[in-house]
Amino acid sequence: MKDRIFYGILIAVCVVGAAVSAALVIYTFQLYEHASIISYIANGG
Amino acid sequence: MKLAKQILAIVLTAAVFASFDIAVYNVVTKRYMNHNSEAMQAKSVELCKYLPFDENSEIVKINSSFKLNEKLPVIDGAAALYPVFSAFVNAVYPKESVHFDGENFTSDSALHYTNTRGSYKAIVDGDADLIFCAKPSEEQLAYAKEKGVELELIPIGREAFVFIVNAENPVNSLTEEQVRDIYSGKILNWSEVGGKNRLINALERNEGSGSQTQMLSFMGGREIKRNIFGALTGSAIGFSFRYYVEGIVGNSGVKILSINGVYPDKEHIANGEYPLSSNFYAVCRKNDDNENLRAFIDWIISEEGQKIIEQSEYVPLK
Numbered sequence: 240m241k242d243r244i245f246y247g248i249l250i251a252v253c254v255v256g257a258a259v260s261a262a263l264v265i266y267t268f269q270l271y272e273h274a275s276i277i278s279y280i281a282n283g284g
Numbered sequence: 285m286k287l288a289k290q291i292l293a294i295v296l297t298a299a300v301f302a303s304f305d306i307a308v309y310n311v312v313t314k315r316y317m318n319h320n321s322e323a324m325q326a327k328s329v330e331l332c333k334y335l336p337f338d339e340n341s342e343i344v345k346i347n348s349s350f351k352l353n354e355k356l357p358v359i360d361g362a363a364a365l366y367p368v369f370s371a372f373v374n375a376v377y378p379k380e381s382v383h384f385d386g387e388n389f390t391s392d393s394a395l396h397y398t399n400t401r402g403s404y405k406a407i408v409d410g411d412a413d414l415i416f417c418a419k420p421s422e423e424q425l426a427y428a429k430e431k432g433v434e435l436e437l438i439p440i441g442r443e444a445f446v447f448i449v450n451a452e453n454p455v456n457s458l459t460e461e462q463v464r465d466i467y468s469g470k471i472l473n474w475s476e477v478g479g480k481n482r483l484i485n486a487l488e489r490n491e492g493s494g495s496q497t498q499m500l501s502f503m504g505g506r507e508i509k510r511n512i513f514g515a516l517t518g519s520a521i522g523f524s525f526r527y528y529v530e531g532i533v534g535n536s537g538v539k540i541l542s543i544n545g546v547y548p549d550k551e552h553i554a555n556g557e558y559p560l561s562s563n564f565y566a567v568c569r570k571n572d573d574n575e576n577l578r579a580f581i582d583w584i585i586s587e588e589g590q591k592i593i594e595q596s597e598y599v600p601l602k
Contacts, residue, residue, distance in 0.1 A: 245290045252294055256301025263305050263313065270316035276487055276522040277529060279315050280450050281537025 311516065331389075331397060334367040336374035336382055343367050344595040348375035350583040356381055357568075357577045360396040360403040361416030362494050364443070364528035365564060369416040370395065371592045372584060400494040407567060408433045413577055415567045416440070418494035418525070419501070434570040439563035440584050442599040444526040444548035445498045446560070448538045453519060455479040457542035460559060464502075466521060469509035474519060485518035486510065495524050502560065526553070527598055553599045564598075 335341045344367075356377060361369045373382060373395045381394040389396050398406060404424040406412035408431050420428070420435065428435050447463060449455060455478055458466075465471040467486050475481040488508060489496040499508075511518070521541075526548050529540060540548060543559055552558040566581050583589050590600040 240287050240290050245294075248294055249297060252297050252301070256298065260301060260305055260308070263308055267308065267313040267316060270313065276489060277448065277524065277538055278317070279487070280448055280520045280522050 331366070331384070331387075334370045335384060336370050336377070336395065337379045341370075341374070343371040343374055344592050345371070346375050346588065346592060346595075348583075348588055350376055350579070350586075350588065351378075352376050352576050352580060353378055355574055355576045356394045357413035357572075357574060357580060358394055358396065358411070359414050359416070360398055360406050360412035362400040362403065362418065362564075363397075364494065364525040365416040366397055368441075368593060368596050368598060371596060372580075372589065375588070375592065376580065376583065400497075401490070401492040404428075404492075404567075407435065407569065410569075413568060413572060413574065414580065416564065417567060418443075418498055418562070418564055420567075421492050421497040421500070423492060424497075435567055436570040437565040437567050438581055438585070439601060440566050440581075440589070441564050441593040441601060442553050442561055443564050444553045444558050444561050445495065445502065445523065446526045446529060446548050447521055447523050447541045447543070448529055449521050449541060450519060451537050451539045453479060453539070455541065456539075457545050459544050460502075463521075463543070464504075464506055467499075467503060467508045468506045469511060472511055472514060480519075483511065483514040483518035485514040485520040487520050487522040489523070498525075498562065499523055527596075530597075550597075550599050561599075563601075 332338075333341070334343050336343065359369055359373055377394055383390040383393040396406065396412060400417050401424075403412060403415040403417055404420050405427070407415045408424075408428045419437065425435075447458065453474070455474060458477055462471060462477050466477075466484055471477060472484060473481060474484055486508070488499065488510075526540065529538065542548075546552050546558045548558045548560070553561045566584055568577055568581070585601065590602070593600045
C-alpha cells in the first residue's frame with residue numbers, strides 16, 4: 240500500500256473515531272443533565 | 285510485510301476508538317439512559333396522569349361535602365404529593381379554576397406544580413398560598429426569614445423516607461447506622477453489609493429537594509462524602525419517598541430496602557415501626573387571613589380529606 244493511501248486511511252479512521260467518541264460523550268452529558276436517580280439505579284448504576 | 289504492518293496499524297487505531305466508546309457506554313452512558321417518558325424525565329411526574337377534572341385522571345375522586353367557589357388559595361407542592369393535592373383540588377375547587385396548557389399549569393390557574401424547591405419559594409414570594417411538601421430545608425427557612433415570612437406547617441399525613449438499590453442487589457435490609465456509614469464514606473463496599481464485592485455509589489439529590497433535606501436530617505450532622513471510585517464503577521444506593529418510587533414512577537428495576545429489618549409498607553409507616561416514617565405537611569403563611577384557606581386545611585385533616593390520602597395509597601394521620 241502506498242504511504243499516501245495508508246496515511247489517508249489512518250487519518251480517516253482517526254477522524255471518524257474521534258467524531259463518534261465526541262458524539263457519545265456529548266450524548267452522555269445530556270443524559271446526565273436530566274438523569275433520574277431511580278432510572279440510574281434501575282440501569283445498574 | 286510492510287502491507288501487513290500498515291493494516292495492523294489501521295486495525296489497532298480503529299480498535300482503540302472502539303474500545304474507548306464501548307467502555308464509556310458500558311461504564312457511564314448506559315446508567316443514565318432513561319426508562320421513563322420525556323415528560324416524566326423533565327418534570328419528575330407526568331402531570332397529565334393526575335390532572336383534576338379529567339375523566340382519565342388516575343387521582344382519587346370523591347363527592348366532597350365541602351366546596352370552595354371564591355378566594356381560592358393557590359396550590360402548589362412536591363412531586364411525590366402531586367396526586368394527592370390534585371385530588372384535593374378536584375374534590376373542592378370549581379373546574380374553571382384550573383388551567384392546564386398541555387404541558388404545565390398556566391399562571392392564572394389555582395393549581396400549580398413547581399416541586400418542593402419551587403413551592404417553598406412560591407409560598408414565601410406570595411405566588412402560592414398553600415403548598416404540600418416535606419419539611420423545609422435550612423436554606424428554605426432562611427429565605428422565608430429573610431423575606432419576613434413565617435411559615436406554618438400542618439401535618440396532613442405520613443410517608444416513609446426510603447433507600448433504594450438495583451433490583452438485583454442481594455442486600456435487602458440495612459441498619460440506620462450502616463446507611464449513615466455508607467453515606468459518610470466509612471463503608472465503601474457492598475460486601476461489608478452482606479452484598480457482593482463491589483464498591484458502593486452513594487447518590488444524592490439536588491439541594492433543597494424534599495428528599496435531600498430529609499437525608500441531611502437523617503445524617504444528623506455527619507458529612508456526606510462521595511467516593512469517586514464508587515461513582516465510576518460502583519453499584520448505587522439512592523433515596524426517595526416510598527410513594528414516589530412505588531406509585532408514581534413504579535420502576536421495577538429498583539427495590540426499596542428495609543431499615544433495621546422493617547419494610548416501609550403502609551402498616552409499618554402507620555404504626556411507627558418503620559424508623560424513617562415522617563409527616564408530610566400543608567404549609568401556609570402564618571399571617572394569611574383568608575378564611576377559605578383555614579377551612580380548606582380543616583377539611584384536609586377531616587375524615588373526607590384523610591380518605592383521599594388513604595385511597596391515594598399514602599398513610600393518613602390516624
